[in-house]
């Protein structure tokens with residue numbers, strides 16, 4: 001089976017794994033702080049995907065949030081960047097509104113991307129040919145819209161952080177309306193369907209944006225760091241994703 005089709009199957013199987021495991025109850029641990037959580041299912045899902053990928057493609061490399069590939073220094077060859085559960089706080093508190101995010105890059109160039117909204121059974125995906133789909137529906141390029149009447153997503157913690165308070169609040173006041181859904185993968189994915197006009201945040205890891213970046217850019221969107229610099233696939237960074245015209249306006253506002 002072709003890599004894209006095989007990866008899609010792995011992601012769907014991983015969502016079945018999550019649903020089966022979450023029915024048994026969760027074991028929750030905190031990582032860097034009381035609100036930075038990980039569960040047995042986050043770890044188990046990453047291991048599930050890691051073992052599948054390695055058994056089919058032993059020469060591929062994997063970077064995953066819960067421990068795999070954190071020492072990888074370059075993007076040579078086939079690289080899978082995986083978040084086994086994006087939106088762990090939603091997973092723990094709500095048992096919904098979380099996603100599996102998988103971006104595949106070959107020698108640093110986008111190959112394919114998958115964001116699966118597990119409980120809604122909605123798959124946002126893109127094949128190596130460049131088309132982007134919401135389930136079976138082929139998506140159109142992102143349309144421009146005025147910031148003043150648009151719905152944008154902002155990271156809620158960024159809004160209350162002292163150092164960035166002014167720029168985040170200025171942006172929030174200028175936007176039509178603001179949401180914070182707590183899953184960067186789903187916030188990026190919803191740009192592709194036009195439900196969200198932009199996603200702006202101050203600190204993400206590669207597994208949070210690797211798949212969403214491919215989906216948004218393939219529909220004509222722009223994704224950069226919060227200062228407008230190109231994204232480095234192996235580095236943590238802030239992120240602004242939007243149609244080019246709105247992207248430019250947001251970069252100007254938050255860097256004024």
Ligand code: IPD
Nearest residue numbers: 085086087088089182183184208
């Ligand atoms: C988190 C979510 C959240 C974002 C955090 C991420 P996780 O990922 O994407 O929306 O604001 O920065 O760490 O830990 O739930 O996979």
Ligand code: CA
Nearest residue numbers: 083086087208
């Ligand atoms: Ca994440």
Ligand code: CA
Nearest residue numbers: 065083085086
């Ligand atoms: Ca995660």
Ligand code: CA
Nearest residue numbers: 037038065088
């Ligand atoms: Ca996490």
